Amino acid sequence: MDGTEVEVKAVRNVGEGTIVLEIESPPEFDARPGQFLQVAGTVDGERVTRHYTLSSPDADGTFEITVGVDPEGDLSPWLAEREAGETVTVAGPFGRSYYEGESRVVLLAGGPGVGPVVGIGARALADGGDVTIVYRDDEPAHEGRLRELEADGATVLVTEGSLTESAAVRDVLSRADGQVFVYGFADFLSEAHEVLAATGHDPDDAKEENFG
Ligand SMILES: Cc1cc2nc3c(=O)[nH]c(=O)nc-3n(C[C@H](O)[C@H](O)[C@H](O)COP(=O)(O)OP(=O)(O)OC[C@H]3O[C@@H](n4cnc5c(N)ncnc54)[C@H](O)[C@@H]3O)c2cc1C
Known part of the structure; x- marks a missing residue:
């Protein structure tokens, strides 16, 4: 893979088995x-490559990725x-x-999908938007950032x-409207489609990323 070698600025634990890497943004x-x-x-x-959101x-100067650590995994x-x-x-x-300035966003996260959800949520609130977050995890991460988003x-x-x-x-999804985003592994996406359809949303209109 071509790519740019960049510096890791910080690594933080944000929950059980979940870390955030703050990384220098490449030029441009x-x-x-x-x-x-x-x-x-x-x-x-x-050399091992994987995708992270x-x-x-x-990504001004630095950016962050949130990684669910699989103890059996390679990277x-x-x-x-x-x-x-x-x-x-x-x-x-x-x-x-990705987020394109939509004024109302409905964000569904499973596991490490919470990463893009807190990123989009913070950006949408800063833009004056309306934000709804539904996050499923046995051991939830990013408690601090979720609390901040709620306070905002x-x-x-x-x-x-x-x-x-x-x-x-x-109940929350029935009352929410706006652009739906779904991030997580395949089993979570299936479950999200089911609940979206049952609460008046069209899963085909969702912006989503399947983590594998
Ligand atoms: C578009 C996209 C975005 C993503 N964004 C994120 C993100 O923001 N955060 C995040 O945490 N993840 C994200 N992922 C997932 C990420 O890319 C990795 O898949 C994940 O971190 C696991 O990588 P790993 O190298 O640690 O594990 P891997 O080495 O890929 O292994 C994963 C699991 O599979 C098992 N396994 C591997 N090979 C075999 C085999 N042959 N047979 C049986 N079992 C096997 C391993 O034991 C392990 O439990 C994303 C994926 C995609 C496609």
């Missing part, structure tokens, strides 16, 4: 919240071991499912169980 880097990058590292002598509201545990001053290689941005006016619902079985999720 114009990434929008919700777009993803290819990130490369050399793990045990082998922007989780900061912008995510390596990323979790990085320290400030070390480098990673990034290419991109890629993807078309977002509707935030965190649930540990199935979206489709939660009356609270149905």
Whole structure:
């Protein structure tokens, strides 16, 4: 992969098994919240690349990615071991499912999908928009940023169980309108489609990214 070697500025734990990497933005880097990058590292002598989605509201000077660390995985545990001053290689941005200044956003996140959701949520609130967040995780992350978004006016619902079985999720989504965004792994996307259809939204209109 071609790419640019950039400095890791900070690595922070933001929940059980979830980290944020703050990374120097490459020159001329114009990434929008919700777009993803290819990130490369050399793990045990082998080049490994994976995709990660922007989780900061912008990429001015630095940007952030939020990584759910899979202990059995190749790249995510390596990323979790990085320290400030070390480098990673990034290419991109890629993807078309990103925030484009919509005035009302409905953001659904599963697992590490919470990264782009907090990034878009912060950007939309800063733009004066209306923000609804529904986040499913057994061990929720980004508690601090979610609390800040709520204090700034977002509707935030965190649930540990199935979206489709939660009356609270149905209630929040029934009352929300605007551009829907969905981020997470394939099983979460299926569940999100089901609950969106049941609450008056057309899943085909959602902007979404499937993490695999
Ligand atoms: C567009 C896009 C955006 C994404 N954005 C994010 C993001 O913002 N945050 C995030 O955390 N993730 C994101 N992902 C997922 C990310 O790219 C990685 O897939 C994830 O971090 C796991 O990578 P890994 O190298 O740690 O694990 P991998 O080495 O890919 O392994 C993942 C799991 O699969 C198992 N496995 C691997 N090979 C086999 C095999 N042959 N047979 C059986 N099991 C196997 C491993 O044991 C492990 O449990 C995104 C993915 C895509 C496509």
